[in-house]
Amino acid sequence: MLADQLITVAVALGAALVLGGGPSEVAPAVAFTLAGVTWVTVTLAMVGCRVWEPRVLGQGAEEYRRLGRVLLTTMVFLALAAMALDTPALRPWIFGVVPVLAGGLIPARYLLRQALHRRRRRGECLLPVLAAGGAGALADLIDRTRREPHYGWRVEAVCLSTAPTAPLDGCVGEVGGVPVVGTVEDVAARVERGGYRVVALAPDPYWTPARVQRLAWQLEDSTAEMVVAPMLLEVTGPRLHVAPVFGLPLLRVSAPCLTGARRVVKNLVDCLLAAVLLVLTLPLLLVIALLVVVDSGGPVLYRQRRVGRHGRMFTMLKFRSMVVRADDQRAALVAANRGAGPLFKMRSDPRVTRLGAVLRRYSLDELPQLVNVLTGSMSLVGPRPPLPEEVACYDAAAHRRLMVKPGLTGLWQISGRSDLSWEESVRLDLRYVENWSLALDFVILWKTGWAVVRGQGAY
Template sequence: MEDPVGKPFPEAGGVARVRLQPVPDVATETSAPRASATSWERRYSACVIGCDVFATVLVIVSAVLVLVEVTGRPYLLHASGTATAILCALPLNRAWSQHVLGEGAEEFRRLGRALLTAGVVVALAGLMFGALDVQPWVFFAVPVVGLVALPQRYLLRRFLHRARHVHGTCMLPVMAAGAPATVHDLIQRTRADAHVGWHVEAVCTDSGTGEVGGVAVAGRLDEVAEQVRRGGYRVVAVTSDPYWTPARLQRLAWDLEGTGAELVVAPVLMEVGGPRLNVSGVLGMPLLRVSAPAFTGGRRVVKEIFDRATAAAGLVLISPVLLLIALLIKFNDRGPVFYRQHRVGRDGHTFRMIKFRTMVVDADRVRNELLTANEGAGPLFKMRRDPRVTRVGAVLRRYSLDELPQLFNVLGGTMSLVGPRPPLPEETVSYERAARRRLLVKPGLTGLWQVSGRSDLSWDESVRLDLRYVEDWSLALDMVILWKTARAVVSGRGAY
């Protein structure tokens, strides 16, 4: 039990009083500067806000000019109201928050939510004030602002990530505190994914000495707040350790108030995140709720409709390319154009996947003779210089053009545009329990494995990425993966 702040002393009438002494402000105990937004963060935020304002003004002014040309009316009230609704909805939906700018799909979700809010506000205002001619502003102006703002934000993000990967700049200084093993894992992840922008500069462990993953240990776990005030770290990442009891974590959160540092606590469920994790208060306790992964329901219906509609449209648009590739394959060795192979789909059901043929006709028979040269991870068979691949097939594989016929599988419902890699039946025989969870959803034409290294991934990393998609699937994640797939295919990185 803590000692009282002051000792009671008797007064007239026998009423005891307590002498209240001021509680020292932890943040002022040292003269270290308070961590604050760095210059690059302020510049980046200003660029995002400027681009959003530019997109809004550009689209609204263009809409006014078009309507003046068509109807002869300027609609200045409608234009100003729409612009105001958009520019107010963006900060209200925290679309300009520094915590999401440049990272993950949340930035784009907030942008979309803000524009949806603005559209609803404009529509309701039109109904309230009898301005029923707001349809062009709701269904044209607001969506087009999104179409202009989204690529601008994406380009800014590309510049930011390039600065982090190539030059090691625009990073946030991080203090990691926890068990050496979990801190080491965090350090390795931040180095592998430099685009996140975390740079672990100091570590606190139970011993308080030595180094972890090449980073010097600055102190013990009970000295984290003191070290943060000295070093001005922007992020305090707490990893698992028996030392971290609820009371100590709460005290650490209090001690970090006023330092400008953000406290981040890594949950025990390291591979579960995104929409499945929610914090709620029950009986006065903050509880981390983990909802079950959604394998059915309304969102899956939307995904199904989107997959088939996109596949149908894609097949129509790229039909000349498909015809050209088919002719090249046919003229190369006079063999069949397509290669059909049994793969395992959702719930373990097999289906025939269709691809452009990239190997010689008797490739399956020759495979047994090449098993000793296998370079694939786990149960996969891969060779960087597979002698069975034809000249045309090598080009098709490099840019994943051989997979385009899988759009027919998507159209038929056996595959999805985005999902885990479709495995061979012999691969699934050796699956452990974790790997078998990949079969809970339809396999995809692309997925996290496609945009994270493709054939260069280890087996464990491939399984981890597929499970992450299965557990944390969302429509926004699908959009991000499809966008990144285009980049990965154009570069040809990791394909053979």
């Protein structure tokens, strides 16, 4: 809240000093009045859009999505005010000040989030969680919280749906290294004594609607928030809607947004950004092309048939990072394959050239795929583009990857790349397909730069 307010005030006052009496011929008093109006509008929009709600801070794309609504609301309000008052003085504020404000607020949120994530990886700033339910579901929940500590949960105790075999005064066993402190019937009492901030109910037949409601009543006077897992762990964000029907709170799951206006916007953004990036990186592309020729001779580009959206084939472009006719040597290296599932990967592939190793580490060999994005066969963000032989091994779930265009980057790129298991790679791609949004795309693009610099999982 403090960062948002300081940035808003600084931008508004800076704009008043620049615009007041400047080329816009706005009186200083009017400029500072507009600065105050902008600050009040932004602050009220932040309150209305709930940008400071604790549950969205520090994780996911919803935090940035709400911040985007604030900026859009501010622009619309200033535009309506300009039309109502018939004054051109507001134009610089709409088309200049608000974009500058976005350039301050969004990076500040990102930096604060990174600082929070660093502390959470060290075991700090974590909410103590009491989890209750079946042992299998609890083990999965505990494993997820440890693999992704940036969400801010630490399961400190569990209550099982089956009765323990020892007295309840102390630890009666463990689930995933977390002590069992009782049964699900003891949850309310344990929360009162333990000071837990979150009570997570894992899927189990014990949790009937009446029991969940009774537990919610028992926790009303505590500081703990009750969270119920609806067994839809990979479906999140705008696809989930809770609505009362026949007096029951039903969870409605809408279909993934694969067509429509948002998809058109995504395609337009892809083409625009790909064109801009091609122009900006043109000198680098020419240098890399020259180095490929000098290093190993042969063609500069490597063309490979990949499977795109709805199974359509396309030719993917990359800078050649291996020796000429490297595909002919693949059969002799099958025994050394370390790829996940149907993927073929080697950490020290003898076919990779000296320059190719550098290009692969920093993903520079993939820059020509911007042409694929520009021609519409790929997207900037999406699932990894598969080979035909990989698709032949797909099960029904993995085939859902083909419902969207493959991407130059994606959740797999920022989550470990070739170090991922096949199952984890499929899970990440399916999570993207199920929960796609423009905000998620921008978050992935933002994180890709850091993933490329680190080079983790790139070989």
